[in-house]
Amino acid sequence: MIINIFIGQKCYNIVIKNADMEYLIIIPTYNERENIDNLLKKIFQIKKDIHILFVDGLSPDGTGEYIRDFSKKNKNILLITGRKKGLGEAYKKGFLYAKNKLHPKYIIQMDADLSHNPKYLKELIKESKDYDIVIGSRYVKGGSIPDDWGYIRKMNSKFGNDFTRFILKMPYKDCTSGFKLINSKVLDTNFVRKINSNGYLFQVEILYYFYKKNLKIKEIPINFTDRIKGKSKLSVNDILEYFTKINKIKNKYKDV
């Protein structure tokens, strides 16, 4: 909890460690206003006392203001904002805010568009007792991607994952999943500050670091569904970043 105390002209920010915060979901948002109602309803149906930190990129559709209204009524909903700089930058900001100010025991990464069905939170939370990282995985047995994805999209996702395993020699089936739980104690802030990939590669970079750290990692199956409302923000640049910078990640963490 953060309290602002004024003494004379000076404002002091006092951060009171929130002993109650166990699970914190971090959700980056950009023009996701239409999804917020449903998202919050479904998350709180699964776990009433969960905390959510939204990182909004000053969405022109008013997502930030919309969330702000919810956060006034429900202390478990938190919001930080700043200029849109990509998914990786939004997560870095959220991770650092969580580590420095909120101190949750577990952090969960999740999209706002309901592609990551909140019902899987139950399983992520259950496995958090035995694993440092729990990945909601589309490519383990029982998991899936949408049937109606076109050939190119399917190949891009599958080939991207095969390529990652080939280059980085990681054993995981879904290296680009954006739905995962991280035990907060393994998320080192020095590491977070140095992350320098932004799109799909952001997910690969953090997973590779966890892998090199020999952490306990588990994949659980999820059925990934396409967003119904709003538009995807990930771009051709993110795909290019993926294939051109993946080798740099290997070098960057060779001594971890």
Ligand SMILES: Nc1nc2c(ncn2[C@@H]2O[C@H](COP(=O)(O)OP(=O)(O)O)[C@@H](O)[C@H]2O)c(=O)[nH]1
């Ligand atoms: N704050 C912030 N959020 C972003 C940015 N880019 C994407 N997002 C959010 O990150 C999540 C994943 O992006 P999305 O467009 O669904 O990617 P896709 O699932 O790969 O199509 C969504 O909740 C987006 O609103 C950004 O630059 N800044």
Ligand SMILES: [Mg+2]
């Ligand atoms: Mg999405």
